[in-house]
Each structure stands twice: as structure tokens, then as C-alpha cells.
Amino acid sequence: MVNTVDTAPLLKMSGIEKSFPGVQALSDVSLKLHRGEVLALMGENGAGKSTLIKTLGGAHQPDAGTIEIDGKRVDLSSPMAAIEAGIGVIYQEFNLIPALSAWENIFLGREQSGLLVARSDERSRAAALFERLGVQVPLDVPSRQLSIAQQQLVEIAKALSQDVRILVMDEPSAALTPLEVEKLFGIIRELRSQGIGIIYISHRLDEIFDIADTITVLRDGRYVGDAPASEMTRRLLIEMMVGRSIENEFPKQAAEIGDARLVVTGLCRGAAVRDVSLEVRRGEVLGLTGLVGAGRTELVRLIFGADTWDSGQITLDGQRLNINSPRDAIRAGICLLTEDRKTQGLVLCRSVRENFGLPNVKHLSVFGVMQQRQERGAFAGYVDSLTIRIPHQEQLAKNLSGGNQQKVVLAKWLQLNAEVLIFDEPTRGIDVGAKHEIYQLMNELTAQGKSIIMISSELPEVIGMSDRILVMHEGRITGEITDVASTTQENIIELAINS
Amino acid sequence: MNAIEPKPQRWTAFANDYGMVLVLLFLIAAFSVLTLERQSSTGADAGHVVARNIIATHGTSGTVVVVAGLKPPDEAFLREATDALKAAGVTVAATIGGKPADARRTIEHVLQEGHSIDAIAATGDAANWSIYDRIESVGSDKCVSAAPTLWPTFAKSENVLNVANQTAIYAIIAIGMTMVIITAGIDLSVGSLVALSAVATAVFIRDTGAGTETGVGLMIVGCCVGMGVCALAGIFNGAMITRLGIPPFIATLAMMLMARGLARRLSDELSIQALPASFTWIGGAATFGIPNPVILMVVLYAVAHFVMSRTVFGRYVYAVGGNAEAARLSGVPVKRVTVVVYTLCGALAGLGGIVQSSKLGSGDPKLGLMFELDVIAAVVVGGTSLMGGEGRIFGTLIGAFIIAVIKNGMNLMKVGAPEQQIVLGAVVLLAVLVDTLKRRGTAH
Numbered sequence A: 001m002v003n004t005v006d007t008a009p010l011l012k013m014s015g016i017e018k019s020f021p022g023v024q025a026l027s028d029v030s031l032k033l034h035r036g037e038v039l040a041l042m043g044e045n046g047a048g049k050s051t052l053i054k055t056l057g058g059a060h061q062p063d064a065g066t067i068e069i070d071g072k073r074v075d076l077s078s079p080m081a082a083i084e085a086g087i088g089v090i091y092q093e094f095n096l097i098p099a100l101s102a103w104e105n106i107f108l109g110r111e112q113s114g115l116l117v118a119r120s121d122e123r124s125r126a127a128a129l130f131e132r133l134g135v136q137v138p139l140d141v142p143s144r145q146l147s148i149a150q151q152q153l154v155e156i157a158k159a160l161s162q163d164v165r166i167l168v169m170d171e172p173s174a175a176l177t178p179l180e181v182e183k184l185f186g187i188i189r190e191l192r193s194q195g196i197g198i199i200y201i202s203h204r205l206d207e208i209f210d211i212a213d214t215i216t217v218l219r220d221g222r223y224v225g226d227a228p229a230s231e232m233t234r235r236l237l238i239e240m241m242v243g244r245s246i247e248n249e250f251p252k253q254a255a256e257i258g259d260a261r262l263v264v265t266g267l268c269r270g271a272a273v274r275d276v277s278l279e280v281r282r283g284e285v286l287g288l289t290g291l292v293g294a295g296r297t298e299l300v301r302l303i304f305g306a307d308t309w310d311s312g313q314i315t316l317d318g319q320r321l322n323i324n325s326p327r328d329a330i331r332a333g334i335c336l337l338t339e340d341r342k343t344q345g346l347v348l349c350r351s352v353r354e355n356f357g358l359p360n361v362k363h364l365s366v367f368g369v370m371q372q373r374q375e376r377g378a379f380a381g382y383v384d385s386l387t388i389r390i391p392h393q394e395q396l397a398k399n400l401s402g403g404n405q406q407k408v409v410l411a412k413w414l415q416l417n418a419e420v421l422i423f424d425e426p427t428r429g430i431d432v433g434a435k436h437e438i439y440q441l442m443n444e445l446t447a448q449g450k451s452i453i454m455i456s457s458e459l460p461e462v463i464g465m466s467d468r469i470l471v472m473h474e475g476r477i478t479g480e481i482t483d484v485a486s487t488t489q490e491n492i493i494e495l496a497i498n499s
Numbered sequence B: 001m002n003a004i005e006p007k008p009q010r011w012t013a014f015a016n017d018y019g020m021v022l023v024l025l026f027l028i029a030a031f032s033v034l035t036l037e038r039q040s041s042t043g044a045d046a047g048h049v050v051a052r053n054i055i056a057t058h059g060t061s062g063t064v065v066v067v068a069g070l071k072p073p074d075e076a077f078l079r080e081a082t083d084a085l086k087a088a089g090v091t092v093a094a095t096i097g098g099k100p101a102d103a104r105r106t107i108e109h110v111l112q113e114g115h116s117i118d119a120i121a122a123t124g125d126a127a128n129w130s131i132y133d134r135i136e137s138v139g140s141d142k143c144v145s146a147a148p149t150l151w152p153t154f155a156k157s158e159n160v161l162n163v164a165n166q167t168a169i170y171a172i173i174a175i176g177m178t179m180v181i182i183t184a185g186i187d188l189s190v191g192s193l194v195a196l197s198a199v200a201t202a203v204f205i206r207d208t209g210a211g212t213e214t215g216v217g218l219m220i221v222g223c224c225v226g227m228g229v230c231a232l233a234g235i236f237n238g239a240m241i242t243r244l245g246i247p248p249f250i251a252t253l254a255m256m257l258m259a260r261g262l263a264r265r266l267s268d269e270l271s272i273q274a275l276p277a278s279f280t281w282i283g284g285a286a287t288f289g290i291p292n293p294v295i296l297m298v299v300l301y302a303v304a305h306f307v308m309s310r311t312v313f314g315r316y317v318y319a320v321g322g323n324a325e326a327a328r329l330s331g332v333p334v335k336r337v338t339v340v341v342y343t344l345c346g347a348l349a350g351l352g353g354i355v356q357s358s359k360l361g362s363g364d365p366k367l368g369l370m371f372e373l374d375v376i377a378a379v380v381v382g383g384t385s386l387m388g389g390e391g392r393i394f395g396t397l398i399g400a401f402i403i404a405v406i407k408n409g410m411n412l413m414k415v416g417a418p419e420q421q422i423v424l425g426a427v428v429l430l431a432v433l434v435d436t437l438k439r440r441g442t443a444h
Helices: A049-056 A079-084 A102-106 A118-133 A148-161 A176-191 A205-211 A233-243 A296-304 A327-334 A341-344 A352-360 A372-384 A402-416 A430-445 A461-466 A489-497 B011-036 B045-059 B071-085 B100-112 B155-184 B190-208 B216-245 B248-266 B279-285 B290-312 B313-323 B324-329 B334-360 B371-381 B393-412 B417-441
Strands: A011-022 A023-033 A038-042 A064-069 A072-074 A087-090 A164-169 A197-201 A214-219 A222-228 A260-269 A273-281 A284-290 A313-318 A335-338 A421-422 A451-455 A468-473 A474-483 B037-039 B063-068 B091-097 B118-120 B147-151
Touching: A011 A049, A023 A038, A023 B045, A038 A049, A038 A233, A038 A327, A049 A087, A049 A164, A049 A197, A079 A087, A087 A148, A102 A118, A102 A148, A118 A148, A148 A176, A176 A197, A176 A205, A176 A489, A205 A233, A214 A233, A222 A233, A260 A296, A260 A451, A273 A296, A273 A451, A273 A474, A284 A296, A284 A430, A284 A461, A284 A489, A296 A327, A296 A335, A296 A451, A327 A335, A335 A402, A341 A402, A341 B011, A341 B324, A352 A372, A352 A402, A372 A402, A402 A430, A421 B071, A430 A451, A430 A461, A461 A489, A468 A489, A468 B118, A474 A489, A474 B279, B011 B037, B011 B147, B011 B393, B045 B071, B045 B118, B063 B071, B063 B100, B071 B091, B091 B100, B155 B190, B155 B290, B155 B313, B155 B334, B155 B371, B155 B393, B190 B216, B190 B334, B190 B371, B216 B248, B216 B279, B216 B334, B279 B290, B279 B334, B290 B313, B290 B334, B290 B393, B313 B334, B324 B334, B371 B393, B371 B417, B393 B417
Parallel strands: A023 A222, A038 A197, A038 A214, A087 A164, A164 A197, A284 A451, A284 A468, A335 A421, A421 A451, B063 B091, B063 B118
Antiparallel strands: A011 A023, A011 A064, A064 A072, A214 A222, A260 A273, A260 A313, A468 A474, B037 B147
């Protein structure tokens, strides 16, 4: 912290209230941010973080409370007003026009008049901004061709071009690889040293301790507390977020590991998956990790039949499988919990009950007629055991929170009673409480003798929950870690970048 | 993201489920009020009343002539009045259905034969004819007719049945279209398939059967041929869409052109009229007083509702339209489901063609022109979203009737055809607007 002796903080929000029909999203929330400070805003899904930063970004108007900048009260009645007050918000979904280049996006809506001269001026100003950030971004290609990390840099540059003094970032690391996250942190530290106040939201706890100066915790729309990061422990933070004590973040219970069940030999698909062989044993959680784009998701999609493979062989319990579609894989007893539940896991406009029944129609129907009573009964069991929070089974999937959506997807695969369960980023975007429940579920499954392949980018999770770890790099498996207990994140990263 | 779940308010849920029914009921009520007028006394009921009045005033020994015009209810009047009078022992010297001049000639003929006429049982219209005073020994005071009643022309049973009968064909085709639109597709070929089916059936009956003398068995085979050809066209549509990735709009637009051309070639651009009575019975006759197409429609809707709401196939159709990729990854055979849906849509369009040609008594290559637009309009007004994944079979039935009722009501109120088109266009726009607003309301 550069400047804690200031009398007036850079930003002071006090007594913020906001309600939506039927929901009190924020009640009496206060927050203080100083110049050159990185404040981590923490809380589970639904704690009110997004609502609070939308209030700051002028997207929502608070029902009560005041916002002060440099001790002066400001009225953030619109996104424009927020920008004028020096507040830049980078939401999870970027606001870039895909067809426009980086510098065109940066100056979108603020173009200077005049043709060629102004354009080349804008382009060089954009280049200067990236230089200030110490990064290189292709200036002239359409934004849609930029990587997620590069698009994020464009967003940051755009905010800087507007002379922001307060920069809010909502889950900026969610889609980044570990290396890219390191780069992002370098940039954040640079901005901090320039006196910009930063509000940083993330679900990844280890990052918080790396980057944040202070931590503010929200729960159920209320302010729970704040503390300097140096005085906070991981355990204490989780307890503040969840509101109860959690004994063990990764409650791994190793099951008895038996013979190999799913055996993959020489699987290839273009450049994405190159000659991959692996096996998963009875009762085992096989962690599969690597950088984003290393081919992990591509690999499990091949095993599940979602894409077609060029060559290779898959056997389950010694039987060779001929998998041409997900339907074949499901019949063989393999299921895939996809990375993106909204576009691949759920039919959002249909009810949770229908989503639950979709892969299970064979066992829930007689002569092609759905046995609705049986279906309701089966689903009700999972609603209880997974504590899925829904008002009724006809609730549309799109109206559920991320954690509950994930549980519905889990329920549909559990009902299938598959032998091999592939979980692709099973806890992404899910709050601590729900994560814990999913880990315990994985324990139960392996205790029943099922096999699990778990893809995850969160290394603590990979180390905490796997019996064995495979690391991928550029479509190949570049390392295997059998002694998980004594491995470190650095070991894995080394294998992942394959230096 | 915050888990701020908008709780659906009760009235919006109600409006979502029953809004269209309320609109239909409102339209029926509105047109009933707007077309409320004095109905000339005709039809079976009036015939019965007149017969009873005559027996009450003249006893059963008199001689009576029954007079009515030429409209269908007039026939019912004549039949009912004559039967009732004869049953009571009254002498019915003549039963006249025709123009005033016909009535005058016949009455004069009856008088010349030496009968005296005690009373004339007439419909309201026929009683107002001026001929009676011009015939000696008869006067308009001898006319007995039922008192005119105040009743909406719109709600007369023959009008209601007429509306239902005309809607049936659109509604039958709209079942398949609803399924297609629920899969987030569209089928522009249904209008042409109506013609193709009609022509294929008629050509088959003409060339393999004995024209109007064709037996029932061969006639049924002919209908199967017509529907089968259209089902094949549907399979072709589905294959183009799923195997070659051609957008449904384009694939079915091509089929719309090809099927129309095929129908014209098959029929040599002629209307084929040599069809047996058993064939015209399908679309032209009534069972228990209800037109056959209406019965067929009701049965098909019951089946389709069951299929879409209770079967695995229905579940798959909604899933494919809601999110094809998520459905595929849940083990749904997306391509097969899509092909089956287009096949069903083709077959139902074929059935619609058979009903239509049977009703008109000819297999005509010009049948079904622009049907696809009316059918799509019915589906959209019925609340099925063009984005796919949402919609109800019975919603479409309501939608088809909303359009039919508006058309019929405007006809009765003598609104011109151009104005009708403007109104119908506005109705479709309004239906989509409601859908869009609903979507915006739940888009959190």
C-alpha cells in the first residue's frame, strides 16, 4: 500500500442497499479503497459482489447509500457517469466488438474527427498504452482473433485510455492459464504503483493472497468484514465466506484402487490430441491438467465420442468400445460433465426435471412413453442428496445459480450410473460450499468403485483431489505424477510448460 | 454472477399458459356482440316451431304448403316442418324450396288441382315474399313463420362448424410445423406438398383405379401414396439439413419450388376430378353432424399433444431445439430426431393435401398456395418461439383458430380483403412482440 495516510480514501461506499423483486441483493454494504491498493472482494455466488460492482459501474442504481470519491459524493447514474468519475469496470463478459481491431475497440465511441491522421494517432496512442502495460498485443487484427488474455489486455488498455483511477475486475483470471495469470498480476502491480486503486474479484483463493493488499468479504448481500491480506488465513477467509467452519478444503478420501478399467491407446486427432495413451483404474481419481489449450478437453471429448478421432483404441474392462457419438459412450457407461454447463451441459430453456431425464430416458420410459412419476421420484432423491435449491422440478434451468446448475448436471449423470465419469472443470465458477459437496460426491463415487477423470486448471484442487495426475502439453501427455502427496504446484507447472 | 432468481409472478405464469386462450375467447365474444342481429327464422328449429303453431291454430285436418328458400338451413326447415306436419296427420300439398317465382307457380298448381290452402308454413324470409297477395284465395295473412330471434350471426352453429372445417386443414399441417419450429427450424415446403400430395393421390386413383368407380381399398392406397411422397420429401429436407448442413430455410425453400414443379408436371397442369365418392367423403362429409376434417384434426391434436408432452421423442424434440449441442452430449440422436420431425411435417402436409383435394373434389396442382405462411402464422400466434425449444401443440391449435376467427369475423362484418390482410399482419407482429417481451422479462 503506497498511501494509507490519506485522510479521504480514494473510494468510499457506505450503507449501499439494493433490492430486486423478491431479493435483497445488498443491505448496508460498505467498502473503502485507497490509492495504490488492490482490494480483493470475496464472497460466494450470490453474495452480492456482482451487484456491488454494477452499482459502481453505473449499471445499477443503489436504493440507498452514498458513494464518495476523494471525499466528494458522486452520483453514478449511468455507465457514462461512472467513466467520467474515473471508474473502469471490466466485466466477466468482455465488451469488445469482435470485428474491430484492438485500437478501434479502445477508442470506440470516442473517435476523433478527421480521417487518416486521427486514426494513425489513435493507433499510436493504443500502442503507447500497451507499452505502458509492458505487453505486446497485435494492434490491427480483429479482436475475435485475439486470445482471451489479449482481449482482456485490450479491455484494460481501454480503461486506462479513459484515465481511470479505480479499476474493477470481475474474475479476470477465470479463463487464463497460470502463465497468463502471472503476467496479469505483473500488470496489476504496475498499475498499483501508478496509484490506481483496484478491486479484484476471484474465486481462486491462492491468487488472492498473491495479489491483494486487503480483503473485503460479503455474504448474502451483507458486509462480513475486511482485513489486510497479510493478517488473513485461507481457512479464516473460507469461514468468513461460507459462514461456518470448513474442516478441510479438499476432503479427499482415497478409495481402494483396483484394476485398470478405461484404457486409451494411441488416440489422435489432428494437432489437438497426439498419440495419447492413458488408463483409469477402479476407484481412482485421475487428475488431468495442463495449460488451457493443451488438449485436455479435446482428449476427453474424443473419449466421449463428442468429436471423431483419427486413430486409436479405447477399451473398458477389457472390452473394445466402438464409440462414434456421445450416445454410444453413454451406452457403454461413460459420461462427460462438460466444462461449460450453459452451452453444453443444459438445455437452459427447459425444466430441470427434463434436463435430468434427458440421458436417462431409456430407464425412465416404457415403450417410448416417459414414466413421469418415476422420473420425478428419482430426481427428488438427488434434489435432497445434492441439496439442489429449486422451488419445484418444473423450474427452468436458466433460472438457477451456477452451483445449482452444476448439481443438476451431476444428478443427470449420477442417475445414469456410469462406470467412468469424466469431470471437466467441475468446480469452475462454483462457490466454496458447493465445491465441498462435489468433492465429497467424488469420494462416494470412487468408494463405489467408479473411475473418475477430473480436468482442472486449479492446481490446489488437482493436488488435493487426485490419486494420480497426468499433465498435458500441446496435445501430448508430458508427465505423470503418481506420488501426489509430495508434489508441488511448481512441479506441475514445469511439466505443463514442458521446459 | 449473482444468484438473483426472478420469481415468476403468478399472473405472468397464468398469462403464459392461458393468454392465447383468453385472446381467443375475447375475439369470440367480441365478434358475437358485433354480429348480433335479427336472424330470419329458418333451419330445423324454426320448422318445428312453425309446424307446431299451424297444428295449434288450424288443427290437423287442414292442407298446408311449406315454402322456403335455397340455402342449406332452408332445406332443414323444409324437412323438419314437412315431417312434423305429416306426422300429425296434416296434409302437405307441396314442399317448395326455391325462388319466389317457383313458389308462386307451385302454389297456383296446387290450387288448380282443387286443393284449398289453409296455411303456408314459411321461413322468415319466405314469409316476406310479395307473391302470396297476388294469388287469388291466398294472402300473406295465411303465412305462418317463427318469430325472428336475436342471435349473433358469428355464433350460428353452421358458421361455427364452417370456421372449424376451414381451419382444420391449416391446423393439421401446423402440427408438423410446430414440431419443426420447436427444433429451431422452419419448413417452407408444406404448401407445395399439399399440392403434390393431392396430385399424386389423384393421379394414382385415376391411373390404377377406375376413376370415380375406384374401390375404397385402392382409394386408401392412393392416399398412402400421396402422404408417402410427401414423407419422402420431408426425409429429403431432413437429410439436406442434418447431413449437408444446409439451413432449414434454404433446404425447404428449394423443396417448395421442386415439389410445386413436380405437382404441375405430374398433373400436366390440369385439375384431376375423376375421384370416387369414398374419397370426397374424407373432407366433404360429416359424421354425427361434425365435418370429418374437424374430427380428424381433434384426433391428431390429441395424439400430437401426448407425443410432445409425454414421450421420449417429444422430450428429444424440445431438447434439440433448446440446445442441440447439450442434447447431443446428453445422448440425444440429434440428427435422427431432426429428420423424423421434417418427415412428420411432410407427411402431415400430405394429409392436409388429401383433405383439401377431397373437400374440393379435385387434385389440383394449384392447391396450397401460400399455405406455409398461414401455417407458420398459426404456430407463431400460438406462442411457439422461432428460437426453438419452446412451444405447445395446443397453443398452435388456438393460434390457428385465432386467425380463422379474425378472418371469419371480418368477413361477416364485410371488411374487405385488403383490410383483412393488414389486420392479420398486425396480429402476427403482435404475437411475436408478446413473445419478445416475455423473453426480455425472463432474460436475467
